Amino acid sequence: MNKIKNIIVLIALSTAFYSCSDNNNRAINPFLSVDHQALAMSDNDTLVNFLKNHYYDATLDSVKPLVSGQATLFDNIIIMDAKRNDINYKLYVYKISEGDPTDPNNPSKPDKGYPSVSDSIFAKYSGQAINSTTELSATFDSNTRGSWFTYNTLAVRGWSFGFKNFKGGYLKKEPNGDVFNGPITYLNGGKGILFIPSGLSYTSIDSRNYTSTLVNRNLLFYIELLDFVKDTDHDNDGKPSHEEDANNDGDLTNDLSDPDNPTIADYLNPLIK
Ligand SMILES: [Ca+2]
Ligand SMILES: [Ca+2]
Ligand SMILES: [Ca+2]
Incomplete structure (x- = not known):
């Protein structure tokens, strides 16, 4: 009888302890209660609706609300399956130009093809949050000169999947093949737009993201792949x-x-x- 009593007391104590510790964690981290599987599904609905209600305006090089006579982004989208933290996601890629690393003046350099998921990339980008199916945030970050990114420190995991659709460009040279007498410039990089669910962005599954203003938000990136290290x-x-x-x-x-x-x-x- 005493044994049973002890077990009941133990269960009661451990439940109390568990609830207490859970509440404490929630006070510290309001994101703990997020159901990431459910969020993945609602994010996907938001992204699909956004894509069906917008188009790419080539003149402005920008995503705009749909007007009649234009094909939606969704009509020409590449859909990619991606897994992270054991949750399946869909990532959407709009290809503006694939990129071509062949320098017409110096055609000897071989085409490296497409980067793998983990190849280090040299890219330009500009990011906005997708606030709703109709609204984008202001640009939260951009890099117009190009920067190197490597898989193990990549903040937005969706990039490693999205960039696989593009090729890099080639280094601008003088017509005689000498190094270009000016700033390092790449021509013909692969250009596109990545639409990334929050789980492949600054997800709160990763505690490092708790303080980010972009935590658990869907993101849009205009990107240009300039170069990459094949087989990093x-x-x-x-x-x-x-x-x-x-x-x-x-x-x-x-x-x-x-x-x-x-x-x-x-x-x-x-x-x-
Ligand atoms: Ca694996
Ligand atoms: Ca290795
Ligand atoms: Ca190894």
Whole structure:
């Protein structure tokens, strides 16, 4: 009888402790209660509706509310499946130009093709939040000169999927093939627009994002891929990072094969290849 009593007391205590700790966490982090699976579905509805009610105005190089006679963004969209934190997402890509790395004056440089999910990229971008199916925020960040990004520090995971649709451009040179006598300039980079659900952006599943004003928001990026490092190998073990995806789901952060270092992903662990 005493044993049963003790068990009941123990259950009551642990429930009280659990509730208390949960409430404390919620006070610290209001995002803890977010149902990310449900959010993924409502985000997808928002994105699809946004795409069906807007078009790409080539003259203004900008997304605009739909007017008659124009095809919607959704009519010409690339739909990509992407997985993160065991939740399935859809990412939408509008291709303006694919990009062409062939320099007509110096055609000897081979075309590297498309970057893999984990290749380091050199890109220009400009980002806005999709506030609703009809409203975009002001530009929250942009880079018009180009910057390098690498997979393991990428803030917006959706980029690593979206950029796979584009090729880089080529370095502008003098007509005789010499280095261009001016600022480093790429021509013919791949241009497009990425429409990224919040789960592939600043998701609150990642506690580093709690303080971001963009947490759990759908984002739009105008992008231009200028160049990339084919077969980027983050841990220099001779195996490209994109091949260190043991479960083959496109997410390199969930492959942890080393029993001695169970928190280091294989693509960052030179002992595993
Ligand atoms: Ca490697
Ligand atoms: Ca994986
Ligand atoms: Ca490795």
